Amino acid sequence: xxxxxxxxxxxxxxxxxxxxxxxxxxxxxxxxxxxxxxxxxxxxxxxxxxxxxxxxxxxxxxxxxxxxxxxxxxxxxxxxxxxxxxxxxxxxxxxxxxxxxxxxxxxxxxxxxxxxxxxxxxxxxxxxxxxxxxxxxxxxxxxxxxxxxxxxxxxxxxxxxxxxxxxxxxxxxxxxxxxxxxxxxxxxxxxxxxxxxxxxx
Amino acid sequence: xxxxxxxxxxxxxxxxxxxxxxxxxxxxxxxxxxxxxxxxxxxxxxxxxxxxxxxxxxxxxxxxxxxxxxxxxxxxxxxxxxxxxxxxxxxxxxxxxxxxxxxxxxxxxxxxxxxxxxxxxxxxxxxxxxxxxxxxxxxxxxxxxxxxxxxxxxxxxxxxxxxxxxxxxxxxxxxxxxxxxxxxxxxxxxxxxxxxxxxxx
Numbered sequence: 001x002x003x004x005x006x007x008x009x010x011x012x013x014x015x016x017x018x019x020x021x022x023x024x025x026x027x028x029x030x031x032x033x034x035x036x037x038x039x040x041x042x043x044x045x046x047x048x049x050x051x052x053x054x055x056x057x058x059x060x061x062x063x064x065x066x067x068x069x070x071x072x073x074x075x076x077x078x079x080x081x082x083x084x085x086x087x088x089x090x091x092x093x094x095x096x097x098x099x100x101x102x103x104x105x106x107x108x109x110x111x112x113x114x115x116x117x118x119x120x121x122x123x124x125x126x127x128x129x130x131x132x133x134x135x136x137x138x139x140x141x142x143x144x145x146x147x148x149x150x151x152x153x154x155x156x157x158x159x160x161x162x163x164x165x166x167x168x169x170x171x172x173x174x175x176x177x178x179x180x181x182x183x184x185x186x187x188x189x190x191x192x193x194x195x196x197x198x199x200x201x
Numbered sequence: 202x203x204x205x206x207x208x209x210x211x212x213x214x215x216x217x218x219x220x221x222x223x224x225x226x227x228x229x230x231x232x233x234x235x236x237x238x239x240x241x242x243x244x245x246x247x248x249x250x251x252x253x254x255x256x257x258x259x260x261x262x263x264x265x266x267x268x269x270x271x272x273x274x275x276x277x278x279x280x281x282x283x284x285x286x287x288x289x290x291x292x293x294x295x296x297x298x299x300x301x302x303x304x305x306x307x308x309x310x311x312x313x314x315x316x317x318x319x320x321x322x323x324x325x326x327x328x329x330x331x332x333x334x335x336x337x338x339x340x341x342x343x344x345x346x347x348x349x350x351x352x353x354x355x356x357x358x359x360x361x362x363x364x365x366x367x368x369x370x371x372x373x374x375x376x377x378x379x380x381x382x383x384x385x386x387x388x389x390x391x392x393x394x395x396x397x398x399x400x401x402x
Contacts, residue, residue, distance in 0.1 A: 072355070092347045095340055124336075128329040135325075135336035139296055142343045146293045149350055154273070 012037060015060045015113050018085055022136045025129040033123045033130055037113035042106045049090055049104040054097070056117040058089045064110030065174055069182070070102045078183040080148075081107075081175055083168075091141055107175060152185045160184050161194050213238060216261045216314050219286055223337045226330040234331055237320035242312050249305040250291055256301055257318040259290045265311030266375055270383070271303045279384040281349075282308075282376055284369075292342055308376060353386045361385050362395050 012034045019030065037060070042048065048066065049055050059066075066082040068090065079102070082088040093100035094117070115123075123130045151160060161184055164171065171180060181191040213235045220231065238261070243249065249267065250256050260267075262285050269281040269289065280303070283289040294301035295318070316324075324331045352361060362385055365372065372381060382392040 092344060092351075095344055124333070128332055131329055131332045131336060132325070135332060135339055138336055138339040138343060142339060142346060143293060143296055145343060145346060145350075149346075150293075 012113060014062050014085065018060065018087075019133055023129050023133045025127070025133075029127050029129060032126060036119035036123060037115050040112050040114050042110040042112070044106055044109050046106040046110075047103060048106065049093075049100055049102065051101050051103065052099045054099055055090050055094050055104075056097075057114050058087060058094070058117075058120060059112040059114050061086050061088070062111040062113060063108075064106065064112075065108040066110065067105045067107050067175070067179055068102060069105070069179075076179070076182050078179050081168075081171055081179070081183055083170070083174070087137060107179075157184070157186055157190060158194050158198070161186075161191070162198075213314060215263050215286065219261065219288075220334055224330050224334045226328070226334075230328050230330060233327060234324045237324060238314035238316050240312065241315050242310070243307045245307055245310050247307040247311075249307065250294075250301055251304055252302050253300045255298070256291050256295050256305075257298075258315050259288060259295070259318075259321060260313040260315050262287050262289070263312040263314060264309075265307065265313075266309040267311065268306045268308050268376070268380055269303060270306070270380075277380070277383050279380050282369075282372055282380070282384055284371070284375070288338060308380075358385070358387055358391060359395050359399070362387075362392070363399075 015037060016030060016034060019025070019033070039062075042064075048057075048059070051070075061082055061084050063084060066088065067078055068080040068082065068088065069076050069078045071077070080088070088104075090100045090102050090104060092098075093102070120134075124134055151163070155163065164180075164184060177191060178188045181188045184191065186194075216238060217231060217235060220226070220234070240263075243265075249258075249260070252271075262283055264285060267283040267289065268279055269283065269291065270277050270279040272278070281289070289305075291301045291303050291305060293299075294303070321335075325335055352364070356364070365381075365385060378392060379389045382389045385392065387395070
């Protein structure tokens with residue numbers, strides 16, 4: 001049993017570190033929580049979610065990349081690009097328990113730790129600290145969503161591009177340009193123009 | 202002391218009921234929490250917040266109405282209209298502890314229960330159940346923000362108008378039309394046209 005716990009914690013080390021960056025919690029309690037996360041792998045091109053499906057799973061990415069997008073009037077609208085260290089789900093559909101209108105598509109072979117809503121509730125019931133982790137994660141989700149909407153409204157195209165380049169330079173190597181463009185609220189041509197203009201400066 | 206507690210709970214009854222609609226918590230614990238809320242009154246026309254100011258208070262509205270808006274390029278953009286039963290603050294500035302870029306303006310004489318960030322933390326530390334309340338409130342804030350953005354994008358002007366009329370008919374009596382229009386993402390003229398068209402059906 002001790003061996004199992006050590007093994008379990010070792011495997012989930014990146015997830016554990018991320019949780020510990022939000023809260024202080026003792027080893028026994030965090031190991032109680034970690035046991036509910038199941039390691040899963042998905043191949044590039046797989047969909048974790050499509051429109052009209054329900055989702056009751058939260059994922060933590062250990063390796064890989066996932067695109068969260070909708071298609072409206074034939075146009076792809078990328079809402080988020082999730083990479084290592086991100087917790088993700090279709091949070092709106094997950095909370096409201098309604099069918100999603102979005103896609104979660106695996107852009108790179110993916111290793112995740114997945115937890116069901118039922119098991120998440122067990123962790124929240126078990127520990128005040130995990131409940132706090134839930135509160136702070138939800139707070140983070142609110143802030144990210146609010147900031148993203150504000151930036152799309154208030155920053156120029158070029159400012160948004162430069163900001164993404166600074167904060168998440170890896171995305172430009174990993175994700176097709178048309179998805180980066182959509183995430184920035186641009187057309188692929190618009191993105192090309194900005195890159196060309198900046199390369200000439 | 203007993204008298205004080207009964208008095209306190211009686212005054213804060215609407216706040217207590219709202220908290221109890223989120224969580225199950227015993228009377229001793231909820232009274233511990235309620236003691237940190239201070240009753241405050243503000244006259245119509247007062248500002249609880251202006252751009253470049255910090256905010257470290259959360260409010261619960263017992264009576265009255267508050268407009269939460271920004272002014273961009275001289276144009277008022279109403280993000281939310283808060284009325285009885287709402288918890289509110291400028292949540293983004295509050296969480297991030299940065300200066301706000303928004304206004305919180307009292308549209309109707311206001312009675313609120315206010316709690317400082319420091320006191321809120323005391324409540325979260327004291328009780329697992331209050332921590333859960335915090336998580337669920339934050340979840341609600343995420344959902345409301347996400348839904349609002351989606352509705353502004355995906356519903357027609359008329360659909361948004363009819364939805365607001367159904368969900369919050371009182372707003373149309375209480376709030377100036379140009380603020381309602383802004384909240385709906387319309388010009389005042391656009392709002393008039395929709396009302397006129399519908400009144401002729």
